[in-house]
Amino acid sequence: MRPLFSTLRRLLPGAVLLAAGLAASPTLAQTADRKTAIGGSISVLQYQGNLGGDFWKLSTPQKVGAGGHISRYLSRSFDLSLLGNYENYRFVAPRQPYPELNAKVGMIDLGLKLKMTGFIPEDFFIQPYLMAGGGAFLASSTGNYNGINPDGSLTPGSVQGFSSSIQAFEVFGLAGLRFRLSPAIALDIQTSQHYPFSDRIDNITTSSGKLHDRFLVQSAGLTIAFGKAKDTDGDGVPDRKDKCPDTPTGVKVDVNGCPLDTDGDGVPDYQDKCPDVKGLAALQGCPDADGDGVADADDKCPNTPAGVRVDATGCPLDSDGDGVADYLDKCPNTPAGVKVDATGCPIDTDGDGVPDYQDKCPDRAGPASNKGCPEIKAEDKKILNEATKYINFDFNKATLKTSSYAKLNQMVQIMNDYPDYSLSIAGHTDSKGADDYNLRLSYERAASARKYMLSKGIPADRIEARGYGETKPIADNKTAAGQALNRRVDFDPYLTGDTNAAEAKYGPAPTIADIKAAGNKLPGKKTTGTGAPRSRKAPLKKAPLKKAPVRKK
Structure with missing residues (x-):
């Protein structure tokens, strides 16, 4: 010890x-x-x-x-x-x-x-x-x-x-x-x-x-x-005194450990492409006379007006590439390839406020809510909506009764008045009888109405016909009144190219044209016969209205 x-x-x-x-x-x-x-x-x-x-x-x-x-x-x-x-x-x-x-x-x-x-x-x-x-x-x-x-x-x-x-x-x-x-x-x-x-x-x-x-x-x-004073960046200035402790290796620094800046523009010399002339940090220390963000040495348009956006060359920007510079372009976001006027806005031929590239009817004026196409007049819409009440067939057949011709002729006239529209014809039946028989009958009745209108000169690609049989009732099939309502043919107009009106209302079903193009027969059991229109030369014009008699007081 x-x-x-x-x-x-x-x-x-x-x-x-x-x-x-x-x-x-x-x-x-x-x-x-x-x-x-x-x-x-x-x-x-x-x-x-x-x-x-x-x-x-x-x-x-x-x-x-x-x-x-x-x-x-x-x-x-x-x-x-x-x-x-x-x-x-x-x-x-x-x-x-x-x-x-x-x-x-x-x-x-x-x-x-x-x-x-x-x-x-x-x-x-x-x-x-x-x-x-x-x-x-x-x-x-x-x-x-x-x-x-x-x-x-x-x-x-x-x-x-x-x-x-x-x-x-x-x-x-x-x-x-x-x-x-x-x-x-x-x-x-x-x-x-x-x-x-x-x-x-x-x-x-x-x-x-x-x-x-x-x-x-x-x-x-x-x-x-x-111990040795810590100098993280090795610039000779210890970290406790170094105001810029992360200076890259080999960069010259001042007494505070910060990189030298000869022209005093805030951009250190080792990052400054113009170390002897004051410039902008965004341009690596180089000047920009017109303030467009492009250094003078690279600016092809050095006198661009203040505030105008420019491209990489310093020239006024044309964002949508329509040939009109943005600062003159009233519509600077026009989609590529769209024709524009002198102000850079899309051309509107019919002057309806819907540019041609968005206008389904560029030569006929219509509201933007209807994609630039004319809207069907209220009285014409009424004829189409109520047409189902006036289109009748022989019992258990697809043969049109002559009483249907007047209403069909009115619809032919409407289709001629509104060439931008197509027409959807959908046949329906009540629930009496076999399902496949009813389906076939609904197709045949829709086809008869279509055939009549085609015979009056309406192009085939503007009218689609299909059948839904008894699957889309609008009333109770348990009553005679309900069955009568369910036996109908609907006529719905829609802008050509839009979703078919019948499909939007009832769901998809093959059209008669689709069935024939595929080489198939109409679905369901064959009916008692379609017959033929009793008159293919029914008058196109509406019958003149009769004057109501004057009541005596």
Whole structure:
């Protein structure tokens, strides 16, 4: 044990001298830049145990010890420290017959320091901290009991001497204040309490097994951080002074670590294509006389009016490629390929407010709500909507009755008046009879109506006919009145090219033209016969209205 204490006494002064030598180098107090620090201190040991104690009794004559530490910066809030302390201690109990303890004590501990710099700046003058940890407690103690037996009992008048050598594990807690005397040196004032896992330092134990011996260390010392200043970008300016710490390698910088900017335009020389002339950052430091965003050296239209949008060459932009520059173009988003007028707007031949490229009827005026086509007049719509009431067939056949011709002729006239429309004819039956028979009959009746209108000169591609059989009733088939309503042929106009009106109303079904084009027969069971129109030369014009008789009063 004595060689160990002799070694500690020799090492501690050397550590202090090493710290003093490092203080002459360009260092800072321990931070993220300087992560390693060493320090030395002088200390006073105080004891509390079976013989009594002198905790916090500074008036008691004390022997001064020495200590040292090495610490490593972990984060803004934590350091890891290795501490060593050596003390030559003497205690005399202040009561007769004055038991005495003499001890040579060494402590070697590893501690985790909690710094308050998590809440205050690292360069603040006063920095409080806490530390806790554990390590080895080494002691060589002698003394006498003078009436206190080794088991703690009293025997007045007895005198017993003792000598013991202790090696035990200990834990400690520490509180300290650090004063930053300069960027290189800090003064630490600390108090720490040590609990060795042994009760034999004063050679007195009790039957309870409780550990009584503990020690208080009061110390003051210097700590010096060392290491190389961090310079992340390697520009010769340390990060703590560098206002531009991410400067690329090899770029010349000023005293603040920022890249040189010869013309003072805010664009550093190494990024400035025009380093001697003030320019714009957006143009890599080059000037732009007309302010169009194209550098003068690349501008094919250097006198473009202010505020005009330009293309990559600096000439006025024509976004839609219609040949009219945007700043003159009243319709700058015209789709590609659309013909425009002098103002850049799409041509509207019929002047209805719907441009030709969107107008389904570019040569006839109509509202935008009807895609630029003329709307069918209300009286004509009424004829079409009510036509189903007037189109009749022979019983159980698809033969048109002559009473139907007048209404069909009216619809032929409407189709001639509105050449932009097509007509959908849909046949329906009631639920009497077999389903497939009814389906065939509905097709045949729709076909008869279509055939009649085609015979009056309406092109075949403007009239579609199909049947739905009994699948789309509009009334109750359980009553005769409902059945009569369900036996019908609907006539619905729609703009040519739009969704077929019958399909929109009742759902898809193959047209008679589709069936014939596929080489198929009409669906369902063959009916009793379609017959033929009784007159293919029914009058096209409406019959003149009769004047109502004048009532006599």
